[in-house]
Amino acid sequence: MNNLNPMNWQAFKNMLLENPDKVLQFQYAEGEYVDASYHITEIKQAPIVSVDCGGVMNSWTEIVVQLWEPSVAETERAMKVSKALSIISLVEKSLPLNPLGVVKIEFGNSKFDTRQMYPSEFIAEGDSFTVNLAADFTQCKAITRGQSCGTTPSGEECCTPSSATVANVKQVQVLEMVGAETQSCTPGGGCC
Structure with missing residues (x-):
């Protein structure tokens, strides 16, 4: 069985x-x-x-x-x-x-x-x-159950990344690109 x-x-x-x-x-x-x-x-x-x-x-x-x-x-x-x-x-x-x-x-x-x-x-x-x-x-x-996974107070579904998370990921990607172009990182420079 x-x-x-x-x-x-x-x-x-x-x-x-x-x-x-x-x-x-x-x-x-x-x-x-x-x-x-x-x-x-x-x-x-x-x-x-x-x-x-x-x-x-x-x-x-x-x-x-x-x-x-x-x-x-x-x-x-x-x-x-x-x-x-x-x-x-x-x-x-x-x-x-x-x-x-x-x-x-x-x-x-x-x-x-x-x-x-x-x-x-x-x-x-x-x-x-x-x-x-x-x-x-x-x-x-x-x-x-074939339903949506609920929504947060901001109107986003709980099982999808929030727009704040997506924005943070994009900001990190931009910062990584800036750091890569200059090949240097200084304190307060925003690259780390």
Whole structure:
């Protein structure tokens, strides 16, 4: 299963429920897996409220599953999906998780900066169940809606350079040309 859209919590949990006896692995980069001795250290639920550059309020919930690799690998330890499900069950006794919340997996180690990633593909092969992770991304929601990106008080759109920025760039270009013609720069001469 390959998802281009973020997966919700219920769909993620259902994928796990279908594979309880398999060993749960996470691939965070091509050929790079979270060490088998990882722990699920916490599951966070984060309500997000934002206003985008088009002036539209947005809200959603994220469910973040945090993975941690111990500094000394525990070679005898590989988490089965059923163990992950028991941790989820324990969490949900205290914190009811929004079934429509967007799932993210948070992970990092000495070779990979900590970040939140989306489950993008699930591979059940033999005795293993692998969750491939994809990088989070940014977007302009206004443009995605087919709208303008909002305007500033001066009437310019927020995602385009302001006329002041364009004027400053032109002034720098002129100053660079003046400096190039004279091949010298003196304090207060305006070339730097």
